[in-house]
Each structure stands twice: as structure tokens, then as C-alpha cells.
Amino acid sequence: MTAEPLVAQAGSSCRSVRNAFRLLELLSANPNGMRLARLVDRTGLPKSSVHRILGTLQDMDVVWRDEDDGVYRLTGSWHEVVSPRRRSEFSAPVLSHDGRQVAGLTLRLRGHVSPGAPSERLTRLVTDLAHAVSRRIRP
Known part of the structure; x- marks a missing residue:
């Protein structure tokens, strides 16, 4: 079985990737982190979408959630990538x-x-x- 190459169509975009980058921008601008409700408020996205994207970013070790205060933050290595x-x-x-x-x-x-x-x-x-x-x- 051979894999088909990924080809981007002109004018196409992936909404979830755009939303993930928006969350990364917000987190990089707030080094003390942000709560889920604030991220939802700032992006205007549904809470379930923000939660799902943050879960994926946590699985990838891009963000982490402080269990004590519920605040999401960029991991140290990704903070350098997003905020050089x-x-x-x-x-x-x-x-x-x-x-x-x-x-x-x-x-x-x-x-x-x-x-x-x-x-x-x-x-x-x-x-x-x-x-x-x-x-x-x-x-």
C-alpha cells in the first residue's frame, strides 16, 4: 500500500490549524498562562474546540496545564519557538x-x-x- 502525497489546493486552509496557532499566539503573549474560559473568550471558539485543541497540544508536549490553578502554559521549549x-x-x-x-x-x-x-x-x-x-x- 503506497501513501498518496499531500497536495495543498490553492486557497485551501485548515481551520483547526489556524485555531491552534491562535491559541499558541495567545499563550505566548501571556507567559503566566491562561485559563480555558479566558482562551474561549479571547478566541470566540466553542469551549469544546478549545479544549480538544489544547488536549492535542498537551499530548504533543507543546502546552501543559497546571493542575493547581488550571492555567494552560507553553512548555519551555515551545515558548522559545513561538516567542523567539x-x-x-x-x-x-x-x-x-x-x-x-x-x-x-x-x-x-x-x-x-x-x-x-x-x-x-x-x-x-x-x-x-x-x-x-x-x-x-x-x-
Whole structure:
């Protein structure tokens, strides 16, 4: 059995993909997260659709839901994808023992850093510090 190649038709779109990206945009703009009701309110989508999309994104480890307060947040790795950092900002997530981001370390500079070795060194420094902090908070 051979698989048929996927071909996009001109003018076609996938509503669920558009809705998922809208949710990702909202979550990236709200680093403290958002509750389901607020996401429904902001998107105007049916609650069942938002819940289903968020469930899929959770299964893919793109978002996570804090069981304590019911707030949805982007995972640390996806926050970097959706909200790329500026050249004057170097960040890395601090992770709990189960791999969830619990905090972040950010170094903000007044000016821009040129790409290359200086930028790579600062990125590595912040990443190493975040990793060391993560190891210290794990049981």
C-alpha cells in the first residue's frame, strides 16, 4: 500500500490549524498562562474546540496545564519557538524533576550582541546556569 502525497489546493486552509496557532499566539503573549474560559473568550471558539485543541497540544508536549490553578502554559521549549528571544536577551528554562518549566533565567543586555562567538558564549552561560539551578531543585 503506497501513501498518496499531500497536495495543498490553492486557497485551501485548515481551520483547526489556524485555531491552534491562535491559541499558541495567545499563550505566548501571556507567559503566566491562561485559563480555558479566558482562551474561549479571547478566541470566540466553542469551549469544546478549545479544549480538544489544547488536549492535542498537551499530548504533543507543546502546552501543559497546571493542575493547581488550571492555567494552560507553553512548555519551555515551545515558548522559545513561538516567542523567539531578542539579540539582547538570553534565556533558558529552569525545569522541575518532571521536566516542566517552573521558572526561567534571563540575561538582558542594554545593547545588541552580534551573532557568533559572543552570542554563543552568553547563550551557553545562561543555559548552564539554568541547568545547574534545575539540578538543585530536583529531589
